[in-house]
Each structure stands twice: as C-alpha cells, then as structure tokens.
Amino acid sequence: MGEALTAVAILHAATPRQPVEVKEWGGTVYVRSLTYSTIQELYADQDGDTPDWRPFVPVILLNGLVDADGKPLFTDEGEVEQLMDSGSFAAVMTCVNAIMEASALSSAAEDELEKN
Numbered sequence: 740m741g742e743a744l745t746a747v748a749i750l751h752a753a754t755p756r757q758p759v760e761v762k763e764w765g766g767t768v769y770v771r772s773l774t775y776s777t778i779q780e781l782y783a784d785q786d787g788d789t790p791d792w793r794p795f796v797p798v799i800l801l802n803g804l805v806d807a808d809g810k811p812l813f814t815d816e817g818e819v820e821q822l823m824d825s826g827s828f829a830a831v832m833t834c835v836n837a838i839m840e841a842s843a844l845s846s847a848a849e850d851e852l853e854k855n
Contacts, residue, residue, distance in 0.1 A: 756809055759837040763830035768812065769805045770834065772842040777802050792844075796835055797823065803838030 756769040773781075781795050792799065797819045804812040813819050823831060839845040 753809060755841075756805055756807075757837065757841055759833065761830045761833050763827040763833070768834060769807055769809075770803050770837045770841050771805050771809065773799065773802050773838065773844075778842065778844070792835075792839070796831070799835055799838050800831070803841070804834055 754771045756771045758767045759770050760767050777798065781792070781798065797816050800819045800822070801811070801813055801816055806812055813822070836845065
C-alpha cells in the first residue's frame with residue numbers, strides 16, 4: 740500500500756494523461772479524465788440513467804484533449820467545433836472514446852468499476 744495522502748497532496752496532484760494514437764491524423768494526442776464538476780454539468784442537462792453524450796462532444800474534447808504537458812490543445816468551443824466540422828469523424832470519436840474511458844464513463848470502464 741502506498742503512502743497516506745494529505746488533502747494538500749490530493750488537491751495539487753497532476754491529472755494523469757494518456758497517449759492516444761490517432762491514425763487518421765498521423766500522430767498521438769494526449770487525453771485526461773474529465774473533472775467531477777464537468778461530468779456533473781453534463782449529467783445535469785440529462786434526464787434518465789443513461790445520458791446522451793452526443794450534444795456534449797465539444798465540451799468533452801475541449802476539456803479532455805491535452806498536450807504532453809497536460810495543457811489544453813484547444814482553448815474555446817469554436818476551435819473544437821471547427822475540428823468537428825472539418826476533421827475526420829473516426830479521429831474525433833477515437834479521442835472522445837479515450838476521454839470517456841479515462842473518465843470512467845465508457846461502458847467498459849463502468850463494468851470495471853462495478854466489479855471493484
């Protein structure tokens with residue numbers, strides 16, 4: 740078991756990021772999990788147990804796509820919407836799925852959480 744964490748250590752911990760190969764773009768991007776607050780905002784606009792994430796793809800990409808240092812790749816929803824209008828659907832969905840997985844929002848991640 741690891742060292743006991745303090746509140747200060749937790750609040751200052753870096754959000755882990757994961758490399759994701761996006762073959763349609765010919766390279767790698769990094770993704771990080773969405774914050775609890777961001778997820779709550781997404782759920783707040785939904786009815787029922789299974790939210791429809793499609794309207795929130797711009798928010799998911801804006802908050803989940805980062806560079807190797809953890810800084811956001813895009814700084815406003817306009818840039819992300821431009822990406823969605825002109826970019827590859829497969830590339831965008833590769834990124835969205837990786838962010839959802841990192842955020843424990845994919846069905847596979849939810850199944851894993853239920854096991855533990």
